[in-house]
Amino acid sequence: MDSLTTVAVIFSYVLSLLRISMALDTIIVNQPITDGETITSAGGSFELGFFNPGNSKNRYLGIWYKKASKKPVVWVANRESPLTDSSGVLKVTQPGILVLVNGTNGILWNSTSSRSAQDPNAQLLDSGNLIMRNGNDSDPENSLWQSFDYPCDTLLPGMKFGWNRVTGLDRHLSSWRSADDPSKGNFTYGIDLSGFPQLLLKNGLAVAFRPGPWNGIRFSGIPQLTINPVYSYEFVSNEKEIYFMYHLVNSSVVMRNVLTPDGYSRRFTWTDQKNEWSLYSTAQRDDCDTYAICGVNGICKINESPKCECMKGFRPKIQSNWDMADWSNGCIRSTRLDCQKGDGFEKYSGVKLPDTQSSWFNESMNLKECASLCLSNCSCTAYANSDIRGAGSGCLLWFGGLIDIRDFTQNGQEFYVRMAASELGMDFSFSYLRNINLIQIS
Ligand SMILES: *[C@@H]1O[C@H](CO)[C@@H](O)[C@H](O)[C@H]1NC(C)=O
Ligand SMILES: *[C@@H]1O[C@H](CO)[C@@H](O)[C@H](O)[C@H]1NC(C)=O
Ligand SMILES: *[C@@H]1O[C@H](CO)[C@@H](O)[C@H](O)[C@H]1NC(C)=O
Ligand SMILES: *[C@@H]1O[C@H](CO)[C@@H](O)[C@H](O)[C@H]1NC(C)=O
Ligand SMILES: *[C@@H]1O[C@H](CO)[C@@H](O)[C@H](O)[C@H]1NC(C)=O
Ligand SMILES: *[C@@H]1O[C@H](CO)[C@@H](O)[C@H](O)[C@H]1NC(C)=O
Ligand SMILES: *[C@@H]1O[C@H](CO)[C@@H](O)[C@H](O)[C@H]1NC(C)=O
Numbered sequence: 232m233d234s235l236t237t238v239a240v241i242f243s244y245v246l247s248l249l250r251i252s253m254a255l256d257t258i259i260v261n262q263p264i265t266d267g268e269t270i271t272s273a274g275g276s277f278e279l280g281f282f283n284p285g286n287s288k289n290r291y292l293g294i295w296y297k298k299a300s301k302k303p304v305v306w307v308a309n310r311e312s313p314l315t316d317s318s319g320v321l322k323v324t325q326p327g328i329l330v331l332v333n334g335t336n337g338i339l340w341n342s343t344s345s346r347s348a349q350d351p352n353a354q355l356l357d358s359g360n361l362i363m364r365n366g367n368d369s370d371p372e373n374s375l376w377q378s379f380d381y382p383c384d385t386l387l388p389g390m391k392f393g394w395n396r397v398t399g400l401d402r403h404l405s406s407w408r409s410a411d412d413p414s415k416g417n418f419t420y421g422i423d424l425s426g427f428p429q430l431l432l433k434n435g436l437a438v439a440f441r442p443g444p445w446n447g448i449r450f451s452g453i454p455q456l457t458i459n460p461v462y463s464y465e466f467v468s469n470e471k472e473i474y475f476m477y478h479l480v481n482s483s484v485v486m487r488n489v490l491t492p493d494g495y496s497r498r499f500t501w502t503d504q505k506n507e508w509s510l511y512s513t514a515q516r517d518d519c520d521t522y523a524i525c526g527v528n529g530i531c532k533i534n535e536s537p538k539c540e541c542m543k544g545f546r547p548k549i550q551s552n553w554d555m556a557d558w559s560n561g562c563i564r565s566t567r568l569d570c571q572k573g574d575g576f577e578k579y580s581g582v583k584l585p586d587t588q589s590s591w592f593n594e595s596m597n598l599k600e601c602a603s604l605c606l607s608n609c610s611c612t613a614y615a616n617s618d619i620r621g622a623g624s625g626c627l628l629w630f631g632g633l634i635d636i637r638d639f640t641q642n643g644q645e646f647y648v649r650m651a652a653s654e655l656g657m658d659f660s661f662s663y664l665r666n667i668n669l670i671q672i673s
Contacts, residue, residue, distance in 0.1 A: 258329075258353045263322035266290060266314075271297055274357035276485075277305070281319055285411035289313035292321055292331050292340070293413075294359055294378065299485060299501045301508065305359055305385040306378050309340040310413040327351035327363055327375045344375040351375065359387045383413065386477075386488040388462065393422045393474025402474070404490040418494040426590040427617060427627050428473055432496060432514075438522045439494055440515050441635050444587050444627075445475070446644055447618035452583040453514055454642030461500065461511070462486055486511065519637040523586075526561025527632035530582070534640075542633070543577050544654040561632070566651040570609035575655040576602065581643030584615060585633040592617050594625040601626030605649065615646035 256273050258264055269280030278297040281290050282304065292308040308321075309331055318334030326347030331340040348365035355361050362374035371377050379390045384406050386392050394401050403421025407413045418439065420432045430442035430450055443451035445466045450456060456464070461484055464477040479486060485501040496514035501507065518524060518538060519531035525539035526548075532538055539553075541562035547553035548560040568574050596604070598616055605611040610630045617625030633648065 256355045258321065258323050260323050260325065260351065263320045266317040266319045270355050272355045272357040272359070276357045277355055277359045278302075279355050279361060281314070281317070284407075284413055285409070287313075287411040289315060290317055290319055291413060292319060294355065294361060296359075296485070296487075296501075298503075299508070300506050303385075303487065303499075303508070304413070305383075305387055305487060306361070306381075307383050307413045308378075310383060310407075310415065312339040313414075314339065323351055323353050323363075325351065327365070329353055329363060329376070342376040346375050348375055358389045360389070383407070384490045388477055388479045388486065391472070391474040391476055393467075393472065394424065395472050397471055404496075406490045406492050406494065409492050416492050418490055418492075420490045420496055422473060422475075423588065424473075425588050427587040427592040428468070429587050430475075432490070432494065434494055438586075438635075440496075440520050441522055441586060442514060443584055444617070446584075446616075447620040449642065451644060452520070452637075454639045455512060455516070457642070523559075523635045525558045525636075527634055528562040528564075529558055529636070530579075531637040533638070542579075542636070542648060544648075544650050564651070566654050568609075568649060568651050573652055574606065574649050575652055576605075576614075576647035577650045577655065578645060578647050579636075580645045581639050581641075582646065583635070583637045583639060584627070584644060584646055585613065585629055586635045587627065587629075589630060591628045591630070592626060594618065596626035598623055598626070601628070602647065604628065605647075611649065613646055613648045615644070619644050 256270050258270060264270065264280065266281040269278050271278045275297055277294055279294045282293055282295065283290055284304065291310065291313055293304045294306040295302045295304045314333055316334065319331060321329060321331050324330055327344050329342040330338055332338055342363060344363065350366045351363060353361060353363050354369060356369065356371070360371055361378040362369070362371050363376040364374050371379065380400060380402060382390060382402055382404050384404055386404060391402055401421060403419055406416035406418040408416040417434050418432065422428055423431045427444050429444040431438050432440040442453045460480060462477045462479055464475065466475050467473065483503060486498060488496065488498050490496055498511040499508045500511045517533050519533045525531045528542050528545045529539050530542050532540060537556055539558040541547060544565055545562035546565050548563045552560055594617055601614045604626065605614040605628050611628050612631060613629040613633055615627045616623035617627040
């Protein structure tokens with residue numbers, strides 16, 4: 232051994248000692264991660280490093296479950312800019328950003344930060360969150376950047392699924408293109424803020440599935456979201472933020488929620504004993520969950536044949552299409568509304584609320600105020616409570632056609648559709664106030 236080699240051997244030995252003496256869940260300045268090296272979260276749940284997805288030869292920097300079988304990837308940094316070789320290096324740079332470079336120092340991906348830190352370092356938490364912190368402050372709320380703010384296709388327990396209204400940060404899921412390609416695919420899933428906020432799953436710009444608005448208990452279109460032994464959940468909405476979040480009840484059951492490349496929102500669970508992932512639930516349950524399958528003013532009933540019906544007082548817009556099971560043109564009113572003489576409302580129970588993209592809402596009004604407000608505006612077509620907890624509260628108004636309503640056997644809710652008085656068997660001379668009384672009776 233010549234002296235130079237000896238020095239090199241000693242140097243690398245000292246370096247490896249240094250790495251052992253450091254936390255193995257942290258990347259610090261001047262100590263990058265190269266392809267082949269990984270860091271592991273303190274509890275051993277998650278690992279960060281380079282991988283190639285499926286049959287792809289491309290290399291990506293990602294985070295995956297370390298203990299669970301198949302080690303599913305939950306987050307990818309350079310999903311749109313893959314490495315074609317194993318020259319990737321992830322480093323922490325001043326004043327506190329993560330940079331992924333290739334063999335020629337080309338930047339493939341970097342984190343962002345609006346603040347700077349004196350002692351920046353990146354730590355992989357046991358929640359699966361990679362945070363850029365200052366010193367030893369491991370509170371994600373104080374972090375300069377966190378991977379939980381930039382979800383890919385996976386929603387992990389403790390991740391906020393929704394918006395920071397102050398900064399405009401929209402934490403939504405986007406599907407992988409395929410099992411071999413983590414670049415953004417056709418589907419996105421997140422909270423839509425036009426009208427009364429609701430969850431939408433989109434294929435490109437088109438809505439594919441609509442879990443709908445939060446009604447205080449669950450999303451209107453996901454009746455199976457109920458209290459269960461595996462996970463708890465919350466929905467937070469205030470001036471600063473609006474998000475959905477779930478937590479594991481028993482940490483020995485691991486759960487992840489994935490938006491699959493073919494556009495399904497699925498929950499998978501894993502336990503030590505079983506050591507395999509099993510499908511826990513799928514948000515979309517049947518054909519009636521296909522967005523607007525029955526067209527405008529139609530209602531989908533999964534146990535009926537045909538499954539599409541027009542709402543009461545409506546008839547197919549194009550009967551011949553309807554007869555051939557093409558419901559896309561929807562339904563029109565059998566009797567025109569007469570706002571001046573007075574209209575009334577038909578009550579629907581056990582349903583998923585219509586699309587709220589162009590709705591109006593006021594969360595401090597009651598149902599009676601809501602009814603009279605709808606009646607006083609000739610373009611208002613339906614109303615409902617925005618929150619169904621207790622006796623119900625809040626007011627939600629729809630204008631124009633009602634889209635994507637379906638019937639549920641359980642956990643559906645109520646809403647009221649404007650109808651011509653004659654359709655309701657009301658006298659045309661009924662006054663405005665009498666209409667209000669009728670609403671109370673129904
Ligand atoms: C490294 O990345 C840069 C910028 O993305 C790119 O132009 C260059 O071709 C890459 N080099 C290699 C060896 O892949
Ligand atoms: C990091 O990447 C973003 C794009 O994602 C870019 O706008 C920004 O300038 C980059 N910042 C640095 C310091 O490279
Ligand atoms: C972080 O570092 C400060 C100062 O070095 C020390 O006082 C504190 O105990 C440390 N906190 C943790 C959680 O290690
Ligand atoms: C958590 O789940 C494990 C395995 O299913 C079980 O043995 C344990 O009793 C559970 N703990 C609690 C607090 O429910
Ligand atoms: C995604 O969209 C493209 C273009 O519309 C289509 O060719 C492809 O089959 C779609 N992929 C999936 C998984 O739906
Ligand atoms: C909402 O309704 C309450 C009670 O009727 C009213 O005081 C308030 O001004 C309304 N807010 C808006 C934005 O219309
Ligand atoms: C009815 O409501 C719509 C939508 O909020 C609004 O644009 C319109 O001005 C209202 N009309 C009346 C007469 O209040």
